[in-house]
Every structure is written in C-alpha cells, then in structure tokens.
Amino acid sequence: xxxxxxxxLVFLLVFAxxxxxxxxxxxxxxxxxxHEEVLGHARLMMESAVAVSGYTANQIKPLLENQMKYGFLxxxxxxxxxxxxxxxxxxxxxxxxYKPAMLNPTNPRDRAQDWEEDxxxxxxxxxxLTEYVGQRSTASGQAMYIARPIRLSNPLxxxxxxxxxxxxxxxxxxxxxxxxxxxxxxxxxxxxxxxxPMSVPLKRADDAFGVVMxxxxxxxxxxxxxxxxxxxxxxxxxxxxxxxxADRVSLGELDAPEFAAGSKDEIGVLSxxxxxxxxxxxxxxxxxxx
Amino acid sequence: xxxxxxxxxxGLGVAAVCQxxxxxxxxxxxxxxxxxxxxxxxxxxxxxxxxxxxxxLQTGPTSAVVRIEFGNxxxxxxxxxxxxxxxxxxxxxxxxxxxxxxxxxxxxxxxxSPGKEPANEALLSESLDLSKxxxxxxxxxxxxxxxVFAESGTVTVTERRQGxxxxxxxxxxxxxxxxxxxxxxxxxxxxxxxxxxxxxKAFLDPIPARxxxxxxxxxxxxxxxxxxxYAEALPWLGAEPAVRSWLVTLWKAxxxxxxxxxxxxxxxxxxxxxxxxxxxxxxSAGAAPAPASRP
Numbered sequence: 001x002x003x004x005x006x007x008x009l010v011f012l013l014v015f016a017x018x019x020x021x022x023x024x025x026x027x028x029x030x031x032x033x034x035h036e037e038v039l040g041h042a043r044l045m046m047e048s049a050v051a052v053s054g055y056t057a058n059q060i061k062p063l064l065e066n067q068m069k070y071g072f073l074x075x076x077x078x079x080x081x082x083x084x085x086x087x088x089x090x091x092x093x094x095x096x097x098y099k100p101a102m103l104n105p106t107n108p109r110d111r112a113q114d115w116e117e118d119x120x121x122x123x124x125x126x127x128x129l130t131e132y133v134g135q136r137s138t139a140s141g142q143a144m145y146i147a148r149p150i151r152l153s154n155p156l157x158x159x160x161x162x163x164x165x166x167x168x169x170x171x172x173x174x175x176x177x178x179x180x181x182x183x184x185x186x187x188x189x190x191x192x193x194x195x196x197p198m199s200v201p202l203k204r205a206d207d208a209f210g211v212v213m214x215x216x217x218x219x220x221x222x223x224x225x226x227x228x229x230x231x232x233x234x235x236x237x238x239x240x241x242x243x244x245x246a247d248r249v250s251l252g253e254l255d256a257p258e259f260a261a262g263s264k265d266e267i268g269v270l271s272x273x274x275x276x277x278x279x280x281x282x283x284x285x286x287x288x289x290x
Numbered sequence: 291x292x293x294x295x296x297x298x299x300x301g302l303g304v305a306a307v308c309q310x311x312x313x314x315x316x317x318x319x320x321x322x323x324x325x326x327x328x329x330x331x332x333x334x335x336x337x338x339x340x341x342x343x344x345x346x347l348q349t350g351p352t353s354a355v356v357r358i359e360f361g362n363x364x365x366x367x368x369x370x371x372x373x374x375x376x377x378x379x380x381x382x383x384x385x386x387x388x389x390x391x392x393x394x395x396x397x398x399x400x401x402x403s404p405g406k407e408p409a410n411e412a413l414l415s416e417s418l419d420l421s422k423x424x425x426x427x428x429x430x431x432x433x434x435x436x437x438v439f440a441e442s443g444t445v446t447v448t449e450r451r452q453g454x455x456x457x458x459x460x461x462x463x464x465x466x467x468x469x470x471x472x473x474x475x476x477x478x479x480x481x482x483x484x485x486x487x488x489x490x491k492a493f494l495d496p497i498p499a500r501x502x503x504x505x506x507x508x509x510x511x512x513x514x515x516x517x518x519x520y521a522e523a524l525p526w527l528g529a530e531p532a533v534r535s536w537l538v539t540l541w542k543a544x545x546x547x548x549x550x551x552x553x554x555x556x557x558x559x560x561x562x563x564x565x566x567x568x569x570x571x572x573x574s575a576g577a578a579p580a581p582a583s584r585p
Contacts, residue, residue: 063495066441066494066495066496067494067495069441069442069464070486070489070494071483071486169464169479169480173480
C-alpha cells in the first residue's frame with residue numbers, strides 16, 4: 001500500500017469521525033439555539049403586547065373617555081390594541097400568532113379554546129406560575145407555544161368589566177350585557193399565548209446546520225488537498241527520485257547524475273547521506289578494481 | 291377702492307366703539323371660516339378677539355369649531371352652520387331672559403364653569419332654554435327639531451312654546467331631550483345612534499380652556515368683510531319677536547343702505563322696524579312696538 005493511500009485513508013477516517021462528532025454537537029447546539037431564539041422572539045412579542053396594553057389602559061383610554069360617550073371605541077381596550085399591534089408585527093413575522101385568550105371576554109374574538117382553557121386553569125391553580133412553555137399538535141404539524149397569565153391587577157379595568165351598570169353604555173350597545181362582566185381584582189382572567197410552528201425553529205436549525213457542516217467539510221477537503229499536494233511534492237516525489245537513483249547506482253551505473261535536493265530538511269539530509277554513501281561506494285569499488 | 295377703505299374705516303369705528311364696552315367672551319379657537327357681525331359690520335373672526343353683547347357669530351359649512359370662553363369659565367363650542375348671538379337682552383313678558391348665548395340655529399356644545407355653581411341660564415333659543423348646566427351639554431337647534439344631550443353632568447331644559455316658557459325637563463348624565471317642531475318633547479336615557487353620528491367631530495374630544503393664552507396679548511386687528519346685507523340678516527330678522535325687538539335697539543343707529551332698503555321694501559314682514567324706517571308715521575316718539583307676526 002502506497003504512502004499516499006495510507007495517508008489519505010487515515011485522513012478520511014479522521015475526517016469522517018471529526019465531521020460526525022462536530023455535526024452531532026453542532027446540530028444539538030443549533031436546535032437548542034434556534035429554539036431559544038424563537039422563544040426569545042415570542043417573549044419579546046408578548047412583552048410588547050403587555051407594554052401596549054398598559055399604555056392603552058393608562059394613557060389612551062383616559063383621552064378617549066369623552067368620545068366613548070358617543071360611541072364605543074375598541075381602540076381604548078388594552079387587549080384590542082395589543083392584538084392589533086401584534087397583528088401588525090405579524091406582517092413581518094407571519095409564523096408567530098398571538099391571542100389574548102380569555103375565559104369571559106367582552107369581545108368574542110378573544111374567547112379561549114379548549115387547549116387554551118387548560119393553560120388558563122393551570123395558571124389559576126398556580127398563582128406563582130408566570131410562564132408556561134409547551135408543544136401541541138395542530139393540523140399543520142407540531143407547534144410550540146409560550147403562555148403568560150392575564151391577571152386583573154389594574155383597577156381601571158373594572159370600569160368596564162365589573163358590572164353591567166358600571167360599564168359605559170356605548171360598550172353595552174356594541175357587545176351586549178352578556179359577556180365580559182364580573183371580573184375581580186387578582187383573578188386569572190386568561191392567558192396571553194404566542195404560538196409558533198415547530199417547523200420554524202427546526203428549519204432555522206437545519207439551515208444553520210447545513211451551513212456549518214458545509215463549511216466544515218469544505219475546510220476538511222481543502223486541508224486534505226493541501227496536505228496531499230505537500231506530501232507529494234515534499235516527500236513522495238524526492239524519495240521516488242532518490243529511490244530510482246539508488247536503483248541505478250546499485251546496478252553499477254556509478255556515473256549516474258547527482259541528486260539535487262535543494263533543501264535543508266530531512267529529505268535534503270537524506271540526499272546528502274545518499275551522496276556520501278555513493279562516494280564511499282565508488283571509492284570502495286575503485287579500491288577493489290586496483 | 292373707496293368702498294373698501296370706507297368699509298375698513300367702519301370696521302375700525304365699530305371696533306373703537308366696542309372697546310368702550312365690556313367684553314362678554316373671548317374667541318379662543320377658530321377652526322374654519324367664521325364671521326363676526328358687530329352692529330351691522332361683518333368681521334373675520336380670529337382667535338383672541340373679544341366678543342361683546344349683541345355680537346352675532348356665524349360659522350360656515352366647512353368650519354370645524356369656534357370656541358367662545360366666557361369670563362366665568364364657561365365655554366361654548368360652535369359647530370358648522372351655526373348662528374348665535376352673544377349675551378342678548380331679551381324681554382319675556384315682565385322679566386328679562388338672559389344668558390351668555392342665544393342660538394338661532396346649529397350645533398353648540400356648552401361646558402359649565404368648573405368648580406363653580408351652575409349658571410342659572412346657559413343658552414337661549416326659540417324652542418328651548420338651557421339652565422343649571424352642571425357639566426357639558428351638546429345642543430342641536432335646527433329649524434324643525436331641537437335636541438339636547440347631557441354629555442356629562444346635568445342640565446335643565448325649559449321648553450318654549452310661542453315665546454313663553456313651558457315645561458322644564460331635568461336631564462341626567464347621558465340623558466337626551468328631543469323635540470320636533472311643535473310636537474311633544476321626548477326624553478331618553480341615551481341619545482339614538484343617528485344623533486351621535488351627527489354630532490360634530492370637534493365636539494368629541496375635550497379641548498382644554500385656552501383663555502389664559504391670550505391674557506396680556508393685544509387683540510388681533512379686526513378684518514372687515516363688508517356690511518351685513520338684508521339677505522344675510524334675514525334669518526335673524528325672522529327670529530322670535532324678542533330677538534327682533536333687541537335687533538332694532540342694536541342696529542337702528544347703524545342701518546346700512548342695503549339693510550334699510552330691504553327692511554323698507556319688506557316692512558310688512560318686519561313691523562318692528564316701521565317706526566325706525568318711517569318715523570314720520572309716528573308723530574309722538576316712543577319705543578318700537580314688538581313684532582306681532584313673523585315674516
């Protein structure tokens with residue numbers, strides 16, 4: 001087996017093992033990173049919704065109070081404004097969906113579905129629970145979600161949601177007297193839920209994995225090519241020439257040309273040693289002839 | 291050119307005359323076209339102009355809002371196509387009807403003086419008077435219907451029939467009063483959607499009082515827009531008798547040619563002007579008779 005073949009076999013083995021190990025580690029890290037990144041975006045989205053809700057309740061609603069005497073403006077409702085703002089954000093992040101899921105909402109659009117009710121009941125059972133991350137199966141595949149409880153902490157909300165009599169008449173005109181009343185301070189009313197299909201983080205991880213592995217393989221191949229070229233040029237080619245010269249000298253061709261190594265490395269030392277050995281051989285042969 | 295100079299001089303003259311009077315209100319917001327008629331001279335209304343008793347204000351169809359702020363802190367916002375008179379002195383039998391504002395037609399939003407006792411009279415009109423305003427009320431006075439919405443607080447609406455005060459209605463917050471022509475008035479806990487839709491948009495948001503911004507500032511120069519013509523004055527000349535009598539007192543010294551010609555040729559419709567226009571028919575001097583009929 002030739003030296004180059006041996007070298008390449010070992011190199012390929014190391015390459016395969018290294019690429020496999022690096023791929024395994026990278027894949028895990030990238031999937032975890034993509035997962036965290038998606039969760040981070042979801043959290044940011046949810047915090048934006050909370051900020052918009054607070055801003056609406058504390059600053060926008062008082063400004064619209066007079067107008068509310070003429071007609072109900074849903075823009076004064078914190079949940080409505082946060083929903084609208086997040087919907088606008090979804091234009092650039094279409095994979096994310098947001099819902100302020102409520103058990104007893106004024107706007108029927110916000111009514112919680114079965115799986116959302118389960119999450120809300122978990123928050124109701126555990127008042128210290130502030131966030132819940134989970135996965136669920138949907139028609140379009142597996143989805144991950146992050147949920148945070150909506151607990152009544154702002155007394156301003158009771159202006160519209162305590163009793164029918166206390167609520168603005170224009171709100172009753174718009175939504176009727178059946179829903180969205182009887183709220184109490186510190187009650188768990190619902191949950192803000194941001195859902196993302198699992199395919200999103202997985203695709204992100206796969207995309208990043210492809211780039212990492214492609215780059216790694218490219219670097220390995222480049223290293224292999226360079227090492228092969230150097231091995232050929234610096235070791236195999238001079239050794240082959242030296243071997244051919246040794247063959248000629250050993251067959252009695254004592255006037256064969258000198259081997260010019262042209263370098264001071266190990267091959268150069270070997271060629272100098274060979275030249276000395278050849279001179280000694282020529283000298284010994286001359287002594288025998290005499 | 292001569293006419294313009296004359297008109298301008300008359301405007302200055304009117305302004306000079308009125309400087310001697312005590313202003314009853316201040317125009318603090320003028321969004322859109324609005325005309326102030328002082329005596330019989332029309333002036334372009336500008337923010338910062340002091341308003342006198344007997345001044346007429348008229349907003350155009352594209353006018354958003356004109357605000358008048360009174361000395362006691364009360365505020366009147368005028369919507370488009372609104373005509374009002376400032377602090378008229380109207381006789382009603384033995385007693386006088388007095389209020390900061392008389393509404394001929396249009397949309398008016400009245401806001402009471404914050405932190406003060408509600409004024410006895412807030413607004414006069416032919417079909418109703420508003421009093422004891424304790425908050426804000428939106429009033430629509432139209433030829434065929436009058437409506438009042440107690441936006442906040444309470445207000446008392448006194449119906450007027452044939453120049454006389456009839457029944458009074460005390461509107462609660464959010465309450466609505468409506469009367470079409472001579473029909474019986476209706477009162478509801480909330481106004482109907484059609485009324486809410488018709489309310490001028492500028493009335494929906496509360497604008498803070500602005501009178502303080504004009505304190506210590508010179509009144510802007512009044513830009514004369516010409517003399518009040520007979521056709522333009524006709525809505526006022528056809529108002530209820532008490533207003534028409536007051537206009538005689540107000541205008542008789544300043545009658546311009548067009549107004550005099552119009553009144554003279556239609557004197558049967560304006561009998562209260564007969565003594566002013568044709569004094570030769572009244573050998574003994576005396577007060578003008580109250581108009582008995584409408585034109």
